[in-house]
Every structure is written in structure tokens, then in C-alpha cells.
Amino acid sequence: MLQSLRESAGLTLAGLADRAHYSKAALGHVETGRRRPSHDLLAACDEALGTAPLLATLLALDGEDHVMQRRALLATLASATGVAGVSGAAAVAELIRQGLLDSAGEAEDWGQVVADYSRRLVVDPSPAFGAALLGQIMLAKQQIVDVGPTAERLRAAALLGQLYGLWQGNQDQIPQAHGWYRTAATLADRSGDTPARVFCRARTASRGIFEGYTLGEAAGRARDALAISDRPSLGALEAHSALVHVHALTLDLAAGRRALAGMLDVADRLDDTGPDGPSARTVSFAHYLESRCGTPRSADRMWEQAEPLLRPVPVWWREAQCYYGLSLVRRGEVGAGIAYALEAVTALPVPVRTVSVAVSDLLRVVPRTHRSTDLDELRTHAATTPGPWVALGA
Structure with a gap:
């Protein structure tokens, strides 16, 4: 297990020896089983790997009295480090925490877990976030396997899986993202939870238009989601947003505004919790629609609100900044629009596909005669795969 944790952390034996202040030989003997580790050695490794007190706990569980506990912890560690990589230790700590909750007769608040990760998706779309989210999905799977597939656990697994697909899509891992969308929809169906079923279908429709879905596919999935919706929900909001996408891409401003009215109607009946709530989501689509096919005045007005x-x-x-840049280019302020988008895209700590698609969308309307160093640099941030506008006839 020491070897597994070390390799998950990307360390050589010499690297861990340097951090833990023990010899490479001493650690090598422990990893190969030739020498029983001391508590001090494992505590030093725990500190160096950020896994405290996992290795020390394994040592404390040595002996015939703790065979089952040690076996369970070893299996958990192997699963966590194998699936979640460097986030394995954190995942194991979460499993231990959930074990304590189970022992005390308490349940994990999966609704809050999903809400937290949903917010982080649009605040911190980093590889570290993806690893942490995958670790959380593993925890949900562990509970489903060990305790049983309740509706709440299946719903949580579905929504977390949907978020992981969205994160992979942002990393340009499109086939993998689509696989997670399918899995999320299946889990949501098995949970029997209508809002989860609606959300997984609708969010896939709204994002899928960035990821190779035709306009017909996106609109069809959105309407399917609305057909099973039985009350205002985030899923219904996302279904209307997918239709806004479709109409914005076909430059049908009137139909887009009707779809946006559907978003507004749903948003008005939902709680606005946090900065990524229904109001912000709705105004982002209103701004997108007006920037792409509205007038300069309507685009300016929506930008002031958004x-x-x-x-x-x-x-x-x-x-949104990239799309406001697009509106500037559309009205003839080409240099200003390019500079605005360039400032936006370079401010993100990691590339995000939806933003790179917005850059590609802006570049489509830049006059061919325009030349500038800003334009050359902006092109390096554009999506390398076709944008959704290629599906205009579908």
C-alpha cells in the first residue's frame, strides 16, 4: 500500500525517501515486505504523502484481532488510489468519515454534496476538481454496493456522474463525456426521481450542442426532458436553455426569446441559491442570445445586467465576455471585440471547451481583411474541433 500511494503521488522511492527523511533502502524493504515498518516510519510517510493517518492506521490494525477491519481498509485504499489517483487519500478519508456516519445511524447529505460540486464546476474546472469529483463518485458507488441502491444514492450517483461528464467535456474528452451522460441518465431512471431524470437529459442537451450533437438532437432531447417534467426544476430550466441555444445558432431571435421566456418562468419559481443559481443561468443565456443575433443596443443592455x-x-x-466581444465585432468594432475576448480567455487558469467554442464563434465573424497580433493570439485559444454552427442544417 505504501508503494501504491507513493506511485499515485508521482514519487520515486528516492523522492519519498528524501521527503520522509528515511533511507531509500529502509523504504524499499517495507514496500517489498522484507521488513516490518515502525510507527515513526509510517507516520513520516503519511506526512510526506499527505495521507495521515492512513498508513499508521493500517499498522495499528495489525494482528489477528483486526483482520476484517484491516482487510476492508486495504480494499478501500486499493480502490481509491487506483481510481482517484492523487486524490485517493482524500477519498479514503471521506470513506472513513462516511463509515463513522453509518455507525452513528446518520446519512450523508448527498443533496448538499451535489450542490457543492455543481458550483465548483463553474468556479474551478481544474484537473484537481475532476479528481476530487471522481473520488466522490467512487464513494457513492461504494455505498450503493455495500449498503444498497436506495433512490437517494442512485440520484446522487446520477447527478455526480452528469457533472463528471460536463467536466470531461470541458477538457475536450467528448466521447468519454457522452458515456457519462448515458450512465447518468440510466442511473437517474433507476432512481425513479423525476427531477434527476429531467436534469440529466436536459443538461446533456444544453451542453451537447457544444459537443457534436446536431441541432435536431439537442432540441429533441430538450423536448423529451420537458415532456417528463412534472414541476419547475433546474432540469426544466436547462431544457429551455438548450432551446435558446438552438434558436441562437439558427439566428431565430424571436424563437430564442420565446425559449428564454420559458427559462424566466421556471427561474421565477425556483429558489435562487448561490451565485450560480437560476437567475445567473438565465441571464447568461439571455446575454448569449442577444450578443449572437440581437441588436447592438440589446446586447449592451443584456451585458449591463449579466x-x-x-x-x-x-x-x-x-x-459571456467572449460573446460580448462577438457582439462588438458584429457591429464593426473588430479590434475592441478581439481584445475583449482575448483578455477573457487568458484570464482562465485552465482551458475550458465552452469558452474555446465561444472564441471560435467570434473568429467566424472577423473580417478576412483584419490583421493584428491580438487576432493571431486569440486564434491559439479557439476550439480545434468543429463548433455547433456546422449543424445548422440538421
């Missing part, structure tokens, strides 16, 4: 609401949500804010 900018303060979206600023606390970095991914949505930077994407």
Missing part, C-alpha cells in the same frame, strides 16, 4: 451577476462564476463570466 456582467455583475456572472462575475462570481468565472467560467460563465469569461464565456
